[in-house]
Amino acid sequence: MLEFEAEKQFKNFNYSVSFKTDSSVTALFAPSGSGKSLTLKVISGLLKPDRGEVLLNGKVLFSSEKGINLPPQRRKIGFLFQDYALFPHMTVWENITYASKDLELSRRLLELLEIERIKDKYPKQISGGEKQRVALARALSTKPELLLLDEPFSALHKTLKESLYRELRRVIDEFGIPVVLVTHDVEEVFRLAENVVVLDRGRVVQTGEPHEVFFNPKNVKTAKLFGHKNFLKGTVFKNEKNFTVVKVGRDLIKCRRSDLKSGEEVTISILPIAPTISPQLESVKIKVLVEEIEEFKGFSLIRVDYQGNKMELSVPSALSPNFILERGRETELHLAADYISVIKEESVEEKG
Numbered sequence: 282m283l284e285f286e287a288e289k290q291f292k293n294f295n296y297s298v299s300f301k302t303d304s305s306v307t308a309l310f311a312p313s314g315s316g317k318s319l320t321l322k323v324i325s326g327l328l329k330p331d332r333g334e335v336l337l338n339g340k341v342l343f344s345s346e347k348g349i350n351l352p353p354q355r356r357k358i359g360f361l362f363q364d365y366a367l368f369p370h371m372t373v374w375e376n377i378t379y380a381s382k383d384l385e386l387s388r389r390l391l392e393l394l395e396i397e398r399i400k401d402k403y404p405k406q407i408s409g410g411e412k413q414r415v416a417l418a419r420a421l422s423t424k425p426e427l428l429l430l431d432e433p434f435s436a437l438h439k440t441l442k443e444s445l446y447r448e449l450r451r452v453i454d455e456f457g458i459p460v461v462l463v464t465h466d467v468e469e470v471f472r473l474a475e476n477v478v479v480l481d482r483g484r485v486v487q488t489g490e491p492h493e494v495f496f497n498p499k500n501v502k503t504a505k506l507f508g509h510k511n512f513l514k515g516t517v518f519k520n521e522k523n524f525t526v527v528k529v530g531r532d533l534i535k536c537r538r539s540d541l542k543s544g545e546e547v548t549i550s551i552l553p554i555a556p557t558i559s560p561q562l563e564s565v566k567i568k569v570l571v572e573e574i575e576e577f578k579g580f581s582l583i584r585v586d587y588q589g590n591k592m593e594l595s596v597p598s599a600l601s602p603n604f605i606l607e608r609g610r611e612t613e614l615h616l617a618a619d620y621i622s623v624i625k626e627e628s629v630e631e632k633g
């Protein structure tokens with residue numbers, strides 16, 4: 282369990298972040314300059330906050346009140362950064378065992394991360410992906426109580442990332458070491474994290490399971506961070522058991538259930554995957570003007586005008602046989618309420 286609370290005032294930046302997590306992988310997800318790296322620095326002991334308390338499994342790492350500030354080497358925290366600085370004059374094996382007395386564990390890590398065959402090579406003789414595996418093995422060989430990953434995969438090729446995700450998962454599951462991961466990549470959040478902490482301008486905006494936050498973003502900026510694209514303004518009309526009806530211009534649109542009251546001004550976000558093949562109770566029919574069509578395998582990506590708003594939607598090819606998709610022509614689409622989020626209006630001012 283990581284219990285984190287820290288404040289620090291910089292000349293042009295006010296940092297005040299608190300969250301708790303006992304997930305095996307927690308992602309810090311935020312736009313650039315929001316305080317992700319600062320959070321890792323405070324956890325690791327590289328930066329001393331003005332105020333706050335940081336506890337790892339009940340042990341106080343930092344407490345301004347109690348006057349405790351453990352130095353980094355006493356915190357039992359492993360690191361992995363994007364620029365994994367391996368010792369160039371040491372072999373892979375020497376790099377991994379440098380700080381660890383546990384040779385059995387080091388061997389197991391070589392095996393789990395599939396780097397046995399390069400163990401006698403020097404860093405300059407191995408690839409970027411291999412270096413990153415070695416750095417991960419080195420970070421884990423000291424049996425840390427927490428592992429911090431600062432965008433560790435961002436410089437790597439997509440297929441390489443895929444295999445590292447799998448290996449990281451294997452290692453985390455086998456050793457039970459919790460991870461705090463800093464990332465800009467929404468796919469990484471979904472692939473790796475059970476819990477996400479969304480930061481913005483030095484504050485926590487929202488925490489929760491990635492799917493929960495994805496479908497119920499607190500504000501438009503968070504929704505955009507998660508890849509939402511189609512935002513429309515409306516007013517809550519009524520709440521039903523399984524959905525909320527929002528009035529957008531001439532239409533009543535069924536959305537995901539929210540607790541907002543009738544008459545509240547809101548923004549709705551229609552996910553591009555909202556068009557559904559099987560209209561059911563929780564769906565709504567809207568009329569759009571098709572402006573552009575891009576064909577892909579299994580679906581078409583269409584750009585449409587809907588009551589003066591531009592939207593991007595993905596339409597399954599299996600859509601009813603009498604459905605005609607043509608540029609410049611009006612068409613009707615069924616949208617599934619589950620893929621339409623309701624966001625409180627106050628956040629609409631957010632640009633970005």
Ligand SMILES: Nc1ncnc2c1ncn2[C@@H]1O[C@H](COP(=O)(O)OP(=O)(O)OP(=O)(O)O)[C@@H](O)[C@H]1O
Pocket residue numbers: 291292293294311312313314315316317318319320
């Ligand atoms: N030592 C410092 N003195 C003054 N300001 C700082 C200092 N360190 C960080 N900041 C400011 O704090 C803010 C957050 O920085 P941080 O590095 O945590 O952002 P980040 O979310 O990790 O961004 P990125 O994704 O770009 O790495 C930035 O605006 C930065 O300018």
